[in-house]
Amino acid sequence: MTQRSSPAIELVEHDGEVTLSIDGEQAMQAWERDLMWASADMLCEYGHDFYEVGLGLGLSALRIAGNPATRGHTVLELFDEVEDLFRARHPELPENLTIERGDFFHRVFELPSESVDGMFFDPALDMEVWTDKELWAATMPQVVRVLRPGGVFIPFFSTKPELRWQYTPHFRRIRVERHPYTAYDTTTYTYGTSGDAYIQCFVKD
Numbered sequence: 014m015t016q017r018s019s020p021a022i023e024l025v026e027h028d029g030e031v032t033l034s035i036d037g038e039q040a041m042q043a044w045e046r047d048l049m050w051a052s053a054d055m056l057c058e059y060g061h062d063f064y065e066v067g068l069g070l071g072l073s074a075l076r077i078a079g080n081p082a083t084r085g086h087t088v089l090e091l092f093d094e095v096e097d098l099f100r101a102r103h104p105e106l107p108e109n110l111t112i113e114r115g116d117f118f119h120r121v122f123e124l125p126s127e128s129v130d131g132m133f134f135d136p137a138l139d140m141e142v143w144t145d146k147e148l149w150a151a152t153m154p155q156v157v158r159v160l161r162p163g164g165v166f167i168p169f170f171s172t173k174p175e176l177r178w179q180y181t182p183h184f185r186r187i188r189v190e191r192h193p194y195t196a197y198d199t200t201t202y203t204y205g206t207s208g209d210a211y212i213q214c215f216v217k218d
């Protein structure tokens with residue numbers, strides 16, 4: 014496992030702010046909606062069949078499934094509680110949306126080759142996972158294998174104008190879009206609570 018097995022998961026709604034909290038950490042907040050939508054719209058420019066890692070509040074999942082170009086969209090989520098919270102808020106889901114349970118770092122080895130046109134990658138990971146060089150060296154070739162030629166890998170936005178070392182060696186073409194953002198005053202996971210976010214889109218040749 015790349016994550017703790019049974020963390021405390023709750024949806025915190027306070028002063029107009031919506032936070033998905035996992036083990037006391039801000040795993041996702043609703044102010045990200047416009048960035049999630051921009052990432053989702055970019056993904057959908059590249060085809061019809063999509064895969065996503067991390068359900069969270071389901072903002073990107075619903076946007077991808079709702080795009081007229083989308084034939085099928087599968088979202089992988091690690092925790093039952095996250096899906097339960099999402100389904101309680103969205104009892105009727107689009108027919109082209111499938112939610113699966115699993116840990117991406119295991120599941121990616123099982124996904125069929127050249128099976129998707131785009132993958133949106135937005136798991137909330139511990140720092141020891143982000144810094145595990147061997148894990149990324151093993152994982153990213155699998156991501157490339159799963160993408161169709163011309164397909165894309167879009168990780169969640171960065172609030173620093175830097176390409177992420179985990180992904181860059183595995184792609185030759187990278188598209189970056191800058192989007193201004195304003196987080197909540199209470200947000201702790203961005204570099205500052207406003208500024209520019211960079212959506213990075215890695216294209217498989």
Ligand SMILES: C[S@@+](CC[C@H](N)C(=O)[O-])C[C@H]1O[C@@H](n2cnc3c(N)ncnc32)[C@H](O)[C@@H]1O
Nearest residue numbers: 041067069070071072073091116117135136137
């Ligand atoms: C930042 S949220 C996703 C937000 C989502 N894009 C949205 O629009 O609401 C991250 C999610 O990834 C899930 N997650 C974390 N590690 C994972 C893993 N290894 N495999 C699959 N899902 C994972 C978390 O449980 C959480 O629901």
